[in-house]
Amino acid sequence: MPKLTIDHIPVEVPAGTSVLEAAKSVGIWIPHFCYHPALGSVGACRLCAVKMVDGPVKGIQMSCMLPAQDGMVVSTTDPEAVKMRSLVIEWLMTNHPHDCPVCDEGGECLLQDYTVAGGHGIRRYEGKKRTHVNQELGPYIEHEMNRCIQCYRCVRFYQEYAGGSDFGVMGSARRVYYGRFQEGKLESPFSGNLVDICPTGVFTDKTARFRARYWDYEMAPSVCPHCSLGCNTVPAARYRELLKTIARENPAVNGPFICDRGRFSNAAVNDPARPRVPLVDGKEASWDEALDALMLRITELEELYGPGSLAVVGSPRLPLEGNVLLARLAELLGAGHLCYFAEREEGERVAAAVSLLAGGKAASMADVRKADCVVILESDLRDEGPMMLLAVRQAWRSGAPVFLVGKHAPLEQARAVSIEAIELNIIEEVPLGIFERAVVICGTRNNAPAAIELLARAEAKIAPLLPGPNAFGAGLLAREHGAVTLAEAVASGKVKGILTVEADIPEVLLGGVPFVAALDWLSTEAVRRAELVLPTAAWAETDGTFVNFEGRAQRFRKVMTPGLPIRGLPARYHASPDKPAPFHPPRVHRSVPPGGELRPAWRIVAKLIELCGGEPVTEPFKGRWELLRGLDPEGGGVRLLR
Structure with a gap:
């Protein structure tokens, strides 16, 4: 050395x-x-x-x-x-515009920092500055070419790292221009990384433009909830509105980048119409009234239909804290069924994947980037895990062959990142034995449980793509408690009531059930069908833990205070209801912001446990889960299966 x-x-x-x-x-x-x-x-x-x-x-x-x-x-x-x-x-x-006061990159601009640090404060150049015409690059990226310093970061990321082909560099000398041959939306599913990677304000987040300066943001380390990969992020919020999401580097997971889905999917959190107050039979109620009504109706349900007529349902998107407590709640309520998955096939596929990785065959995204052979089995990574596709490209750039196996592994996903792939019908045709660091990426959406189980024989590490940010954790708990899927519970004919906690349940499973109560922050089918609704805090409004596809538990922190965004306040919160001012907060002194009485799902479950006569819960992680107490949200996470 x-x-x-x-x-x-x-x-x-x-x-x-x-x-x-x-x-x-x-x-x-x-x-x-x-x-x-x-x-x-x-x-x-x-x-x-x-x-x-x-x-x-x-x-x-x-x-x-x-x-x-x-x-x-x-x-x-x-x-x-x-x-x-x-x-x-x-x-x-020399040619840079002096637009710092109005530049939306102000406060997070490297050129600004280095200019001040280098002592450059007097302009000696008196000539006319070069100017460029900007391009329309779609709904997410704002283009301001006059701020460019020709560092080539953008084109090197877009073409070389991400494999995009519709953006590049043109011109020469002082006429260099970074953009497209013609205006239009950037095609790469990773185009949003131009915002993070540009050291000046050439590419900025159009969805958050002119909404706040860097020092105005509320930020915290977080984990992306939009698939099972567990990419690390830094959401940025202001005035109870999630404005944008920034990539946070984790070498074992996403590296320094994230996909556009994870970056720009903030609408659901900001939706003024999402559940924000407890509802009993469609009418607003206090928390105490709603909780008492829920306990009363569960008691009535048992008296009317007998013991075991209630199903308690968690989900792959419910943080681990809530899922862990559901087993205790189901026991105290005398529920006949504890479920962590709605559909039977989904539960069986996740169970097969969890059992497979218990043998130490789990591959991280870092393993995929370093692989010498990659097999994509019955999966379209653009949909099931976009950042995994970016990891596959890095392996391909290093010389690894890429095999697409099965009819659900379309060639278009390889073309999206400009890699050459070999299409095969069955995995047995792949010569895995000749490679030292082979990885099989297995989608669980289209693979049968038996096919997933057979991968135990493969001479490769396995990366299963699961149906939610905490699907792995839900799978572990389902195996630990012998849980069934809701479809199986309903098919038994014994389920007359469902208590669902942040679960996406198909309408067909709700149709014949007389009583439904829902804890959620999304307006799901269960929420629309429910007699009682208890609103929960979204992932950006609470602390929690997700377990990603490889069994890596990662902590995320609360980013912002729950409540209606200022831009979404109903007229009744304004001084003049007949003339609401949507950009001004209410002129009323309140200890809690409008719509801000949301509670994390696990705390609502803990309160229900207490109302059932259980001991008060202050810490959800006990027993085998104690190792997750105090998990560092800025660390690399903890692998639950090794």
Whole structure:
């Protein structure tokens, strides 16, 4: 391992590490634009200049392009290096618009930071600035080409890393332009990463534009709830409205990027019409009234139909805390059925996947990126787990062959990220035995449970894509408690009442059931059908834990206070109901914001346990789940199965 000295600090790093990364490892930050850990070095911006004082290389060098070597003596504070960096900033500012006060990137702009840090405050250039015409790039990305500093990050990510083909660089010299041949929506399902990866304000989130500055946001480490991959994110909110979602790096899971579904699917959280107050027979009620009514009707249900007529239903999207407590609640209520899945086939497929991974065959997304062979079995990754498709592309770029097996693994998914794939009918045709790091990505939507179980014989690690952010956790609990699916419970003819907690239940399973009570934050079919509705806090409004497809438990934190967004307040909350001002909060002093009495699902379940005579619950994780107490939301998570 090379040993060098940076600013009088001895450093030892693995061979191949750049001087820039070596400096970062000891807390020395060298300014840079074009370099990105996931994209590598191109030496385009020339901002990472350092002075090589002694050793095998001397003079001014670009630290991102120079591998660390024994005996190097590096200075980041040498006057020549400082002057070089300040001149680079001045060159970049020559044609840059001075629009910081109105630029929606203000507060999170690297050019802004480095300009101030480099001491560049006086404009010497008096000529006319170059200007560009911006393009319409669809509903999510705003384009402002005049802010571009030609760092090439955007095109390197879009074309090289993500395999997009409808965006690139055109022109030459000072006429370089990054965009499309013609205006239109960006086609890549990962286009939103341009917002995060651009160091200036060329690409910004159109959905949150001019809504807040960076320092106005409420933010917290979180986990994406839109599929089973468990990508790490940082949601940003203001005034009880989820404005945007930023990628958060986790090398074992999503790396530094997320998909567009995870980035832009905020509408459900912000919906003013979602359940926000308890309802009893369609009428608003207090929490105490609703809870008492629920307990009374469950008692009446048992008296009318006998013991065991109630089914308690959790779900793959309910955080682990709530699912864990459901078993205790079902026991105290005397419920005849405990369910974690609605459909029978869905439950069987998840059970097969959980049993399969119990043998230590689980593959993470990091394993997929490093695989030397990837098999996509009966799955369209664009739908079941988009970021997994991006991981497959990184393996393909490193030389791994990609096999698409089965009629539900369309070639279009490979074309979406510009990879060449081999189509086969059955997995037995794949020569897995000749590879050392083969991974089979198995969709559970179209694979039969028997087919999933057969993968235990495959000479490869397995990555099963499951039907929800906590489907793995629900599968573990279903196996632990011997739970059945709701479809099986209803088919028995004994179910006359359903207590559902954040579960998506088909209408056909609700039709013949006399009594339905729902705890949820979405307007699901069960909520519309329910006699009693207890509104729960959405994932962005509470702490919780999801267990992703590989069995990795990850904690997410509360981002914002529950309540109606200011832009969604009904007229009755305004000073003049006949002339509501949708952009102004109510001029009324309140201890709780309108619609802000939502409670996390697990706390409602805990309250029901207490009303049933159980001990008060202050900590949902006990017994085998105690290892998840105090789980670091900014860490890599904990693998439950090894």
